[in-house]
Amino acid sequence: MPVRLKDVAQHAGVSVKTVSNVVNEHPNVSVGMREKVRAALLELGYRPNLAARQLKHGRGGFITLAVPELDSPYFAELAARLSAEATRRGYLFLLDITDADPAQERLVLSGMRAHMVDGVIFSPLATSAEEIAERTDDIPLVLLGERRAPTQFDHVAVDSVAASRAMGEHFLEQGRRRLAAIGREVREGTASVRLQGFSEAIAAAGLELPPERVVTVAGFGREEGYRGMQELLALPADLRPDAVFAFNDLMAIGALRACHDAGVQVPQDIAVGGFDDVHEGRFHVPSLTTVAPDLGTLTTAVLDLLIARIDGSTAPPAHPLVPWSLTVRESSAAPSG
Known part of the structure; x- marks a missing residue:
């Protein structure tokens, strides 16, 4: 038999109206009472009757x-x-x-x-x-x-502008001076606001972000990050970056693999950062610096x-x-x- 509001009320020692208020997220229930009723709901395995609600x-x-x-x-x-x-x-x-x-x-x-x-x-x-x-x-x-x-x-x-600015500031605090970015160019998209914040940090330090060090890729995956890093590693020595911000973690993980395959040491030669804090980045070697929403x-x-x-x-x-x-x-x- 399905668990009824009456059953939950008896189990929690409260009125059916109180249980109904908690189930329907009404604000006029104290925090302590709400937690008490939620514990009873969970313990009894109550499921709302969606047909009745409709x-x-x-x-x-x-x-x-x-x-x-x-x-x-x-x-x-x-x-x-x-x-x-x-x-x-x-x-x-x-x-x-x-x-x-x-x-x-x-x-x-x-x-x-x-x-x-x-x-x-x-x-x-x-x-x-x-x-x-x-x-x-x-x-x-x-x-x-x-x-x-x-x-x-x-x-x-x-606030991707502020978060990306913080990534740029972090690289600069670590002594990096030739910063670069990898991202997908999308109209009004996430990449544009992350590039904005990153660029603001670089400009505030009196440095430049030349167009050669902003790599536009076709997607947001590991493959795009890999190819983007390959493009950066192929730059002349005076343009080759010492820090790269990929606009999400998957691209950053692809960039890390490209560095490994090219014999480039991370972070000794190039620092790498991402955005999103996906679980994969925490267990990668090296583990990935990232913005964590x-x-x-x-x-x-x-x-x-x-x-x-x-x-x-x-x-x-x-x-x-x-x-x-x-x-x-x-x-x-x-x-x-």
């Missing part, structure tokens, strides 16, 4: 995450965290892989792929801010990512905003920035001598 509220109980790919460890970890938290809050979690295809992203915005879905979390890659602003579908939407987005939608992001805070912020919209919130659009930290590991230790 009849009562006109909702399906589903949230969709639309992302360009799931091969990326960053998106995979983000999806896992969002799924677990959405489930804890009583929603079923769906994934929509757009492959960064403009036509697929337009379907997400139009609602054509969102039947029976209460809300959408969308990380666009091929769609401009102007195109997103033209959206007419009324399904609640929260945007993810550092690219420029229209202000009329909730948008959760990491706070995915826990990001997950909470996204679902708080989306569920509030689902519940009818008319608050002004929110644009919170997620905390991040610069995690220094072996790939950027101070050069010897």
Whole structure:
């Protein structure tokens, strides 16, 4: 027999109304009482009756995450965290892989792929801010990512400009002077804001980032990082970098392999840094210096905003920035001598 709210209430020694308030995320419950009821829900294995919720509220109980790919460890970890938290809050979690295809992203915005879905979390890659602003579908939407987005939608992001500036400053503090970057050139994309922050750090030190040391690649994977580093290593001695910032960890890991294959020592000859703090980078040899976004805070912020919209919130659009930290590991230790 399925566990009922009444069963949970008896187990926790509280009223059915209190249990209902906790299940439905109502704010008028004390922290201590909320934790007590959540413990009872977990212990008894309570699952919300989504069919009853739909009849009562006109909702399906589903949230969709639309992302360009799931091969990326960053998106995979983000999806896992969002799924677990959405489930804890009583929603079923769906994934929509757009492959960064403009036509697929337009379907997400139009609602054509969102039947029976209460809300959408969308990380666009091929769609401009102007195109997103033209959206007419009324399904609640929260945007993810550092690219420029229209202000009329909730948008959760990491301050990639500040984080990338910190990476550049770290390299400079380690005595590096010939800095370089590897990234995909995407209109209004993440790469452009990460290049901006990195360039600001270099300019503030009175140095230059010549175009030869900014390598544009076709994707965000290990292969692109490998080829980008090969291009940098082929530069004349006076241009060859002593520090390289790849705009995500997968490219940085590919760059590390290119250094290994070329007999270039990291970090003695070249320091390498990435962005995202994927697990693979922690166990690579050398371990990867990276920018680590706070995915826990990001997950909470996204679902708080989306569920509030689902519940009818008319608050002004929110644009919170997620905390991040610069995690220094072996790939950027101070050069010897």
